[in-house]
Amino acid sequence: MERPTSRSQSLQRIGLIVAVAGVAVLAIGNTLPWGSAGELNRYGAFDSYADGLWAFLCGLALIGVLLRGGTARSRTRTVQLLPALLGIGTLLLAFVGFRAVQAWVGSLAALGHQDGKLEPGVYLSLLGGALAAAGGILYSWVTVREMPVLPTVAETDVDFARDLVLRLLLVVAFTVGGGAAGVVLALQIAAGLGSGLILMMLALIGAGAGAAVGDRVWKAFFGPPAPSGRVGSR
DSSP states (O other): OOOOOHHHHHHHHHHHHHHHHHHHHHHHHHHSOSEESSSSOEEOTTSTTTHHHHHHHHHHHHHHHHHHOGGGGOOOHHHHHHHHHHHHHHHHHHHHHHHHHHHHHHHHHHTTOTTOEEOHHHHHHHHHHHHHHHHHHHHHHHHHHHSOOOHHHHHTHHHHHHHHHHHHHHHHHHHHHHHHHHHHHHHHHTTTTOOHHHHHHHHHHHHHHHHHHHHHHHHHHTSOOOOOOSTTOO
8 A cells, every 4th residue: 555755744744733733723712702892792703603613613623534544545535635625614614703703893883883893812713724724735735646546446436425425414413513512501501701711612522522423323324334253252
């Protein structure tokens, strides 16, 4: 089996580090206010459509794909491009959140409130999304350049992509459900505290549990059958 050269492995490692750093920066940004209009009127990562949560979950999916290690040696184009797609998705979701805060500040200005402004949290989240995208793109670029797709693999890539998309959709659905449950629980626990850190922690725990359940559901109902062991083994 072909493996990336040592130089390519170094570049992939850099891509992984940049992506992890980006998701970490994004997470920090999500715990801080994104916008404010005075002391009591604040906009955060979990307000409105919870853009910060979606960007963070997409970033976690990126890190999960990179840490599994199979992408670096994959001969399937779908898998090779997945880090870039997830990184770009993280950036786009962070940018959607940035634009949402801008719209919020603009709506306040239209109502005559001139004290609305963007806070550092939204800039950190946007920076984190950009780093995640850069790391994912670098990782995919190195893999595509170093690992050509086998003809036999290319023929079955469509089927593989279909199974992969089904698995991702299932895992994402359970992840989103678990993350949302964590946010709801955090809002009950931290009512009146406005703690973005508590929201992030419980959202992360819920999302992780949901992802694990979603992956097990896929394996149970759609995954390949488990290899049979020795007679009498369990």
